[in-house]
Amino acid sequence: MGRFAIKTPPMHAAWSDIVDIWQAADQIEVFESAWNFDHFYPIRGDSNGPCMEAWVTLTALAQVTSRLRIGCMVNGMHYRHPAITANMAATLDIVSAGRLNLGLGAGWFELEDQAYGLKLGTIQDRMDRFDEGTEVIARMLSQEETTFAGRFYELEKARCEPKGPQRPRPPIVIGGKGEQRTLRTVARWAQMWDAMMIEPADWPRKHEVLVGHCEEVGRDPSEITCSAHVRWSKDAAPGEMAEKAANLFEAGVDVVVFTMSAPYNVAMVEPLAVVLADLH
Numbered sequence: 001m002g003r004f005a006i007k008t009p010p011m012h013a014a015w016s017d018i019v020d021i022w023q024a025a026d027q028i029e030v031f032e033s034a035w036n037f038d039h040f041y042p043i044r045g046d047s048n049g050p051c052m053e054a055w056v057t058l059t060a061l062a063q064v065t066s067r068l069r070i071g072c073m074v075n076g077m078h079y080r081h082p083a084i085t086a087n088m089a090a091t092l093d094i095v096s097a098g099r100l101n102l103g104l105g106a107g108w109f110e111l112e113d114q115a116y117g118l119k120l121g122t123i124q125d126r127m128d129r130f131d132e133g134t135e136v137i138a139r140m141l142s143q144e145e146t147t148f149a150g151r152f153y154e155l156e157k158a159r160c161e162p163k164g165p166q167r168p169r170p171p172i173v174i175g176g177k178g179e180q181r182t183l184r185t186v187a188r189w190a191q192m193w194d195a196m197m198i199e200p201a202d203w204p205r206k207h208e209v210l211v212g213h214c215e216e217v218g219r220d221p222s223e224i225t226c227s228a229h230v231r232w233s234k235d236a237a238p239g240e241m242a243e244k245a246a247n248l249f250e251a252g253v254d255v256v257v258f259t260m261s262a263p264y265n266v267a268m269v270e271p272l273a274v275v276l277a278d279l280h
Helices: 015-026 054-063 082-095 110-116 123-140 182-189 203-217 238-251 266-276
Strands: 003-007 031-036 069-072 100-105 146-149 154-158 172-175 192-194 225-232 255-260
Touching (some): 015 266, 031 054, 031 255, 054 069, 054 082, 082 100, 100 123, 123 154, 172 182, 203 238
Parallel strands (some): 003 031, 172 192, 225 255
């Protein structure tokens, strides 16, 4: 009936616990993928708490797993120049033996941007930058050379070699629910769309908007896998989690991502997997 993933945001968490959870999930076929997130400050709880960097942790987790597809849900476009992101993605696709899903988003967390002197900009700035950056990344991962002239980025015969084993490139995963800009970018470039935390009753209308954008750009919407999140706390009963997943599947979602809250406990993984097997 449905497909399942886990997510371990690397905030307020012990590295050893994250490794344990990913290795446990790697041995359980009901889980198809595992994800982290891309922030420098915790986005929940104490913002002064610990938060590990996304690409370094994801690369390390690729080395302690062998089956799961891996990805970041999602990388903020303004944190890194898209040409750099493309090179990082190509290399991690090689390191992971073709298991990378490349998550991309426009960025939103103003606290860390102010602290680090990053220029998030207006909503229009964010979305214009995101559109440009996504195109740069998609082209660099699939072309020998990329020349691009935009408002935010300029490239002249830019190369990204060696490329990873996935062709024409690693699948692009775009997270967000913005109907005018985000879902249009999904229609143009993404192989997967993540609607984040969304109620089952709200999902069909958002998907209808995506279908409309696909029609405008000549894209078959069935080419785009759709996912949504369910929050996974240490107190959540596996049966309750499975019911939430079933409701999202009934609404039309393809993949449910169970996003954990620290402190992480590997003992939570198998009981949930047992219950989910009936929905798999």
